[in-house]
Amino acid sequence: xxxxxxxxxxxxxxxxxxxxxxxxxxxxxxxxxxxxxxxxxxxxxxxxxxxxxxxxxxxxxxxxxxxxxxxxxxxxxxxxxxxxxxxxxxxxxxxxxxxxxxxxxxxxxxxxxxxxxxxxxxxxxxxxxxxxxxxxxxxxxxxxxxxxxxxxxxxxxxxxxxxxxxxxxxxxxxxxxxxxxxxxxxxxxxxxxxxxxxxxxxxxxxxxxxxxxxxxxxxxxxxxxxxxxx
Amino acid sequence: xxxxxxxxxxxxxxxxxxxxxxxxxxxxxxxxxxxxxxxxxxxxxxxxxxxxxxxxxxxxxxxxxxxxxxxxxxxxxxxxxxxxxxxxxxxxxxxxxxxxxxxxxxxxxxxxxxxxxxxxxxxxxxxxxxxxxxxxxxxxxxxxxxxxxxxxxxxxxxxxxxxxxxxxxxxxxxxxxxxxxxxxxxxxxxxxxxxxxxxxxxxxxxxxxxxxxxxxxxxxxxxxxxxxxxxxxxxxxxxxxxxxxxxxxxxxxxxxxxxxxxxxxxxxxxxxxxxxxxxxxx
Numbered sequence: 001x002x003x004x005x006x007x008x009x010x011x012x013x014x015x016x017x018x019x020x021x022x023x024x025x026x027x028x029x030x031x032x033x034x035x036x037x038x039x040x041x042x043x044x045x046x047x048x049x050x051x052x053x054x055x056x057x058x059x060x061x062x063x064x065x066x067x068x069x070x071x072x073x074x075x076x077x078x079x080x081x082x083x084x085x086x087x088x089x090x091x092x093x094x095x096x097x098x099x100x101x102x103x104x105x106x107x108x109x110x111x112x113x114x115x116x117x118x119x120x121x122x123x124x125x126x127x128x129x130x131x132x133x134x135x136x137x138x139x140x141x142x143x144x145x146x147x148x149x150x151x152x153x154x155x156x157x158x159x160x161x162x163x164x165x166x167x168x169x170x171x172x173x174x175x176x177x178x179x180x181x182x183x184x185x186x187x188x189x190x191x192x193x194x195x196x197x198x199x200x201x202x203x204x205x206x207x208x209x210x211x212x213x214x215x216x217x218x219x220x221x222x223x224x225x226x227x228x229x230x
Numbered sequence: 231x232x233x234x235x236x237x238x239x240x241x242x243x244x245x246x247x248x249x250x251x252x253x254x255x256x257x258x259x260x261x262x263x264x265x266x267x268x269x270x271x272x273x274x275x276x277x278x279x280x281x282x283x284x285x286x287x288x289x290x291x292x293x294x295x296x297x298x299x300x301x302x303x304x305x306x307x308x309x310x311x312x313x314x315x316x317x318x319x320x321x322x323x324x325x326x327x328x329x330x331x332x333x334x335x336x337x338x339x340x341x342x343x344x345x346x347x348x349x350x351x352x353x354x355x356x357x358x359x360x361x362x363x364x365x366x367x368x369x370x371x372x373x374x375x376x377x378x379x380x381x382x383x384x385x386x387x388x389x390x391x392x393x394x395x396x397x398x399x400x401x402x403x404x405x406x407x408x409x410x411x412x413x414x415x416x417x418x419x420x421x422x423x424x425x426x427x428x429x430x431x432x433x434x435x436x437x438x439x440x441x442x443x444x445x446x447x448x449x450x451x452x453x454x455x456x457x458x459x460x461x462x463x464x465x466x467x468x469x470x471x472x473x474x475x476x477x478x479x480x481x482x483x484x485x486x487x488x489x490x491x492x493x494x495x496x497x498x499x500x501x502x503x504x505x506x507x508x509x510x511x512x
Contacts, residue, residue: 133313134337134341
């Protein structure tokens with residue numbers, strides 16, 4: 001019963017709740033900014049890597065390939081360290097931005113691969129039919145291929161987003177105060193004298209966010225698929 | 231047929247995929263109104279040849295003169311010429327995210343809106359540059375009779391008319407996934423026709439169909455042929471080729487091994503490979 005009374009204590013103490021919500025705010029804001037950076041970067045990289053070959057394009061294609069290879073081939077924590085202690089090792093540079101950029105760049109590589117796979121999964125015949133009718137490459141992509149690709153891409157992007165939210169928990173390694181770190185601090189200092197209680201509560205917070213997100217993605221997916229069965 | 235104009239002229243057409251040489255120099259003149267059937271064993275390059283004609287595959291050598299331009303040249307804007315070369319695929323390739331009528335209207339509307347935009351931009355330029363010209367030098371702006379609305383309206387009317395011709399007007403607002411193979415292929419044919427092409431290319435149009443649907447598609451192709459459309463058809467339907475074609479090409483290992491009228495080629499083949507092939511398929 002000690003556990004339950006401590007859960008009550010945690011929820012009823014304003015100081016603890018403030019700490020948790022402050023952590024939650026950090027976690028969510030890093031996720032949101034990183035998602036935006038990741039999506040923008042991912043879309044650009046995906047389109048460069050599927051664009052038709054040309055002399056100028058092959059340079060960009062090579063850059064994108066290197067980017068995706070490096071990001072996917074090295075640990076997220078290391079990328080975060082490099083951002084925090086090498087690239088943005090400037091006194092007074094906000095850690096929030098450092099983390100957002102690091103996660104955004106990381107996420108971009110995965111999003112790019114998802115989008116690329118989604119576009120390639122659309123039958124090549126669709127492109128050929130568009131081009132054969134005299135539509136330029138761009139119009140064929142915009143009007144025919146991309147609307148079909150989005151349906152294939154949404155679940156994968158959703159997964160990436162869910163992974164990203166949980167992955168932000170490593171920002172405590174560069175001394176940021178996020179949801180995970182809040183649970184540790186509440187547990188270690190103060191009068192709580194228990195790790196299991198704040199950590200369980202924080203776990204529930206993560207679960208709730210992820211569950212909510214899954215739900216939203218399901219709804220979007222359903223809406224997009226509506227035209228399939230008409 | 232002899233004094234008709236040549237609209238497509240192929241010279242020394244070559245295509246290789248990496249080291250694999252698929253087309254080894256093809257020469258062909260297509261006159262207006264001709265219906266050319268291309269037959270041959272699988273892997274002989276007949277589909278590749280057809281796909282080279284509208285540069286779905288870029289040729290690696292030779293020239294294709296269409297509308298007085300060598301479209302095999304990669305510097306040419308191929309999209310303008312593709313508007314005049316209709317293509318029908320083995321796998322239909324209707325746009326899955328568009329309804330049937332949208333499938334038919336998409337390309338005509340797009341192309342005409344682009345032209346409208348171009349002439350509007352031209353007029354704006356003329357207007358500004360006329361300010362600096364003497365009264366007698368002033369240039370006339372282009373006459374624009376169409377609006378975005380009228381283009382869409384006309385395209386819709388045309389699409390509805392075409393759908394009515396093939397008896398599928400009730401399918402205008404459904405998605406392709408609900409249609410049978412034969413219906414899909416007939417839609418694909420009128421979708422190509424909606425661009426008013428000068429030449430139609432058919433790449434094995436009935437090979438992916440159930441046997442009972444082959445007839446309806448062949449009948450439509452026949453009807454299009456009877457209207458005088460110039461067409462090239464890659465086909466395995468020898469009976470159809472004999473009936474509709476004005477000329478039959480037999481391809482073998484990336485070259486035209488024999489050509490002639492259907493009677494010449496089917497009843498009196500000269501090349502031993504043609505004899506062997508016809509024996510196997512007939």
